[in-house]
Amino acid sequence: xxxxxxxxxxxxxxxxxxxxLRCKPISGHDYLFWYRQTMMRGLxxxxxxNNNVPIDDSGMPEDRFSAKMPNASFxxxxxxxxxxxxxxxxxxxxxxxxxxxxxxFGQGTRLTVV
Amino acid sequence: AQKVTQAxxxxxxxxxxxxxxxxxxxxxxxxxxxFWYKQPPSGELVFLIRRNSFDEQNExxxxxxxxxxxxxxxxxxxxxxxxxxxxxxxxxxxxxxxxGSRLTFGEGTQLTVNP
Numbered sequence: 452x453x454x455x456x457x458x459x460x461x462x463x464x465x466x467x468x469x470x471x472l473r474c475k476p477i478s479g480h481d482y483l484f485w486y487r488q489t490m491m492r493g494l495x496x497x498x499x500x501n502n503n504v505p506i507d508d509s510g511m512p513e514d515r516f517s518a519k520m521p522n523a524s525f526x527x528x529x530x531x532x533x534x535x536x537x538x539x540x541x542x543x544x545x546x547x548x549x550x551x552x553x554x555x556f557g558q559g560t561r562l563t564v565v
Numbered sequence: 566a567q568k569v570t571q572a573x574x575x576x577x578x579x580x581x582x583x584x585x586x587x588x589x590x591x592x593x594x595x596x597x598x599x600f601w602y603k604q605p606p607s608g609e610l611v612f613l614i615r616r617n618s619f620d621e622q623n624e625x626x627x628x629x630x631x632x633x634x635x636x637x638x639x640x641x642x643x644x645x646x647x648x649x650x651x652x653x654x655x656x657x658x659x660x661x662x663x664x665g666s667r668l669t670f671g672e673g674t675q676l677t678v679n680p
Contacts, residue, residue, distance in 0.1 A: 482666050494656065494670040507667060542610060546666060553600060554668060556610035 455557035457543050463563045469531040472560045475524055476545030484554060485518055485528050486542040494542075500526065533564045567592045569659050571671035578647055579679050586642040586674045588657030594618075596662035599633065599640045604654040604673070616640065647678045 456475040464470050476483045484499040498508040503520045511518070515534070520526040530537055540561050544554040568591040578584045590599065601613040614624065616633050624631045628645045644651055657671040 484666070484668075486668075493672050496667050496669075499666055501666075540608065544610075553612045553615050554666070555612060556602075558607075558609045561608075 455543055455545050455555055457541075457557035457560050459560060460558060461561045461563075463565065464533055466534055466564055467532045468564075469529065470533045470537075470562060470564075472528040472541050472543075472562070474526045474528070474543030474557060476526070476543070477547075477555055478524065480545035480547050480555075481523075482546040482548070482554070483520060483526050484542075484544040484546070485526070486544065486556075488540040488542060488559070489538075497528070530562075533562075535564045538563050567594075567597075567659050567661050567664065567669045569657050569669055569671035571655075571657055571674050573674045574672070575675045575677070577677045577679065580649060581646050582678075583643060583645050584647050584676065584678075586644075586655050586657075586676065588640045588642065588671060590638050590640065590657070590659045592638075592659060592661055594661040594663050598660045600658040600660070600668065601631070601640075601642050602656045602658060602670075604656065606653070610656070613642075644676075647676075649678050649680055652676060652678045 458473045481502050485497040486494050487497055488494045497510045498518045499506055500520045518528045540559045542556050542559045544556040546552045546554040570589045597618045599616045603611045603613055621633050630643045632641045654673045654675050656673045658668045660668050
């Protein structure tokens, strides 16, 4: 398996624009997570899905952020409108089961909002 | 609430030295899971080890070893005979049985191994 695949790897956008980050989890994994990494806050969970259903979105910072998982092999994280403070590395991860199984992370999307 | 503390922000050693990365956690659950991840300069997060709260047996994998002590709520990571390729940020993380699959990460420890 190719692992968790995220796209794009880098994204630079202007403030106010819509940004969509994409993730393909490892086949057969029922859990998908979106994390954000910043210098100030470290690694924090934004949202996670189980069998394509959002389970916990309490980490989503505000209504500008939304995430979907239309099928078992694809998820998106959308920011609309984007702001400079959204600049971070966004990681997608997947796991075969909770919570005692390890999550495998994608390579991340480095987002810069100017 | 769950919390993970990695008090060492940065550690610098010379190649072949042994180094221990500290991790202290807080949880009210009796069932929980501890993890270590490595983030090399390339940026990806690489899983290293998982431990559950009922298994305090220490583990060794090559040059890596982990010491889990419930009495002190610690899960420390030791690299023996460090190498330059070990240079990375290392994260300790905790997952509680009652909070689903949410991973709470520590702040990370930047390890630099100098030749």
